[in-house]
Amino acid sequence: MSQELHRSVLLREAVDALVTDPGGFYIDGTFGRGGHSAAILERLNRDGRLLGIDKDPQAVAYAGERFGGDERFAIWHGSFADMDRAAAERAGKVTGILLDLGVSSPQLDQAERGFSFMQDGPLDMRMDTSRGMSAADWVNSESEAELSRVFKEYGEERFARRMAGAIVRRRVEKPFERTLDLAEVVKEANPAWEKGKHPATRVFQAIRIHINGELEDLQQTLDKSLQLLAPGGRLVVISFHSLEDRMVKRFIRDKERGPKLPRGLPVMDSQIAKTLKSVGKAIKADTGEVGENVRSRSAVMRVAEKLG
Structure with a gap:
């Protein structure tokens, strides 16, 4: 290595x-x-x-x-x-x-680890890739209320409910598998972008914190x-x-x-x-x-x- x-x-x-x-x-x-x-x-x-x-x-x-x-x-x-x-x-x-x-x-720079909203890769985010639920598994199966709670609590995202709703509506049509796909949906659901910060930053942080406990x-x-x-x-x-x-x-x-x-x-x-x-x-x-x-x-x- x-x-x-x-x-x-x-x-x-x-x-x-x-x-x-x-x-x-x-x-x-x-x-x-x-x-x-x-x-x-x-x-x-x-x-x-x-x-x-x-x-x-x-x-x-x-x-x-x-x-x-x-x-x-x-x-x-x-x-x-x-x-x-x-x-x-x-x-x-x-x-x-x-x-x-x-x-x-x-971890951030390897697209295949799935931590980055700037590079396309599988939606994984696990620190330990040998065990546990991936970010894709969680995003595609969790309730809208729980998605919103995690985004608000761990990402301090004020538009958590709006973003959770957008994710749930989209996954019905097609499950999330890639990082840039999720980042785009979250970005579109964010009505107030912070200067110098990607609109999906807080959501990706929240998912990573939750997935890895x-x-x-x-x-x-x-x-x-x-x-x-x-x-x-x-x-x-x-x-x-x-x-x-x-x-x-x-x-x-x-x-x-x-x-x-x-x-x-x-x-x-x-x-x-x-x-x-x-x-x-x-x-x-x-x-x-x-x-x-x-x-x-x-x-x-x-x-x-x-x-x-």
């Missing part, structure tokens, strides 16, 4: 925040094409360990080719929501967990990170849309505050069981990085540290 161009977003910032012990055990929960993993391995000494995880069989195969000769590295095929199972095979608490929630450039996986992973991380261990999350970022921000805030107690309870702040502390402020890509990689413009990185 040839190496495909993919620029890891906030690479230096993420690795600087993550690697606190060169001999520690780290998890790259979204291996992609290994940009972050390569930078992490450069920071580790011979005792350090890195576990890469990815749903995409192509990414897993590429990991074997690129890092198969490095005894410090292992790859696991599956969702980062199951990282507790993946990490159970390796002794010791985790020093740091990195989640880069963006879709990798190879991205938000459910993220919530499970955030919860499991508390079990896996050693005291002082870091959680670093790079989000690319507001739904993910709000979830991460809320999780860190809630764990920083500790459990909600009845008002008036005579408990000192030092007695509240807090499990995380935020490290620094949210970080965004600078103008130089955005200029070199336009996909970094929406990235937001948040860092938290596990308390003892």
